[in-house]
Amino acid sequence: MPSKGVQVFTYIGIPDISIEVSVPKQTITRRDQGFWSSSLEVESRNIDSFFNKKGRFTFKVFHRGKQITEQWIDVNAITGNASGGTMESIAETPSIFHDNFVISYGLYEAGPGHEPLPSQHQCYITVTQNYTNWITNLAPPGSDAENKPFHRLVLPSAHDVGMNSMESSAALLRKVGGAVVSTLLTRTNDKFCRVVDKLSGYPIELIAPNIIYSLSITQKDSLDAMLRIGARYFEFRPARLHTSIRSRDALPDKLYFMHSAIPGMGYDTFLANIIKFLRANREEIIVVQLRWDGVPSDCAHPSNEEKKEYLNNALRDHAGGEINVGNLDDMKHRTIAELRRDKKRLIMLDSVDTLSTYTDDGNATMDGQSIVNAFPRVLEDRGAQRRVGFVLIQCQATATNIQKALLHSIKDAGVTTSVLLATKGVCDHKTLPWCRDNVVDRCELGKTVVLMNDWLDGATVDVAVGLSRRRLAK
CATH class of the missing domain: 2.60.270.50 (Mutm (Fpg) Protein; Chain: A, domain 2)
Structure with a gap:
């Protein structure tokens, strides 16, 4: 039957x-x-x-x-x-x-x-x-744990935090039409271009919102919810709208998170919400890394002056003098207590070298096994761990790098058919247990470890907090 x-x-x-x-x-x-x-x-x-x-x-x-x-x-x-x-x-x-x-x-x-x-x-x-205050509870003020180095922590991370809603993309589509999706992605994504060639005559513009859902949306909770779930590390790729649409007044001319050339959360919105959370949760610490991986040159990258202006405006408007900005040296050498004492609870990094477990081939999987296979190979190089700023363990699959999966996801695109969501459960049930059982022994105690995932969830955070507890106890 x-x-x-x-x-x-x-x-x-x-x-x-x-x-x-x-x-x-x-x-x-x-x-x-x-x-x-x-x-x-x-x-x-x-x-x-x-x-x-x-x-x-x-x-x-x-x-x-x-x-x-x-x-x-x-x-x-x-x-x-x-x-x-x-x-x-x-x-x-x-x-x-x-x-x-x-x-x-x-x-x-x-x-x-x-x-x-x-x-x-x-x-x-x-x-x-609820891990809204997990660092506070793990290393309370005045405790022995608070006097341990901050780099002992394993920080949960929401991969592509800025792609958590369709707000920016929907506004763009309303103004310039669905054909812009094909225009932007074929100019910046070779894999998408090859798939589009196989869909000759297919009305991509008619399902443009669903294509963005399927290929670009990697989170579904608000930033505040992700912080309450427990995220404490974020990578943000701030850039201007693509030159082909920037002059068409589809969106305000400012910096957005960019997924290839698809805009997501505004950088000003991101900073404001991070700082508001830190003010409301006075013992928590957040790390932000600015990167531009995969962002095309047609999406203008900010100058150093512009980056400073965005950060200073956010601190002026929302920090109330209660938050100072830390850097890589602070993350590597300060204790949790020292960072709190100096109010350096927002650590800003810019293109810092990492030892990442991600590879295009290894993370292009539907079942997660190649991701798990890569973990020990990457982490066995202790010298590489010592040379970089921190260790980045990426648990999410990038099934959009599998051409057949990408093809069918575009043809059948819908609001529940995300190829990225298709791998969530099966990958987590392999990657997270491996991290739980191996990170303490395989990762340098003197380096911060980041545990990154799509669709941030409690299991990812629970594993990271458990690892943090064990590393603080050493």
Whole structure:
């Protein structure tokens, strides 16, 4: 009989939590802490209606037996399509903050499951502590831990933080039309250009918003939510709009986060929110690294004077004299207590060399195994670790570098079909346990470690905080 599968990946990081997942005539409840995955099948024979073969996939989270949330979507057992419900688009799945814990989740709609994309829908769910003040709690003022070097910490990071919404891109599309997506990406992305050649006559401009969703959106929570989930390191690529559209008044002429030539969050907005968070959480410390990887020259990069102006304006308007800016030397040599004493709780870096586990080939994966295989190869070079500013462990897959996956993602682009979201659960369940079990032994104690991921979630942060605790204890 026709059926459609749903692969579920869960992580529970605190006691007294249970996660219930269900489809018609099948329910599984998970109570143990840690990583867990399973597959459920929406089978037409288990749906009582003869004409309507939609079966509901649901997950519920309970705390001490009390239901906290219920999220669902209807899955057609015959066509495999998922629609309706509370998980119909990426934007409709923000993290849920309840009491002292947070629920992060997301759904990838598999559609027909063209190779190499998954044939089953993918759902990830994490339930962890609210880490709004995790550095404060891990190294309280006056504690022995506070007098340890800041570089002992493992900092959770939201990859491509500026691509967390369609606000800038939607404004651009309204003003100049959907054809701009093809224009911008084919000028700056060779892989996209080759795929477009295979789609001769395909009306890309008609599905432009969905293409951006599928290929560029890497986060779905607000910046404030990411900070409350626990992110403490951000890479930001500030640049001006592409020259082909800058003069068309589609958006204010200022610096934006750039994903290739697609604009995201404004740099001024980013700085303002970071500083507001630091003022509200007076013992926390955040590291920001400015980089321009992949940003084309047609998107004008800021001068040193312009970078200083943006930062000084943000401090003037939002810091209230309570925050000073630290640098790489501070990150490498100061204790947590010293940074707090000197108010250097915003550390700004600019194109600092890192030892990164990322490679175009290794992270171009649908299952994450090549990412995990690269971790020990990169980290075994202790000399390289000592020479760089810090170590960057990248857990996210870049399936957009797989041409067949990119092709099908464009053809079937939709608000739940992000090829980047397709790999979230399966990769995390390989990369994060490896990091949990190996980072303390394989990474230099004298170097800050960053743990980076798409779709920032509690499991990524929980692993990083646990590693920080163990490194501080040494």
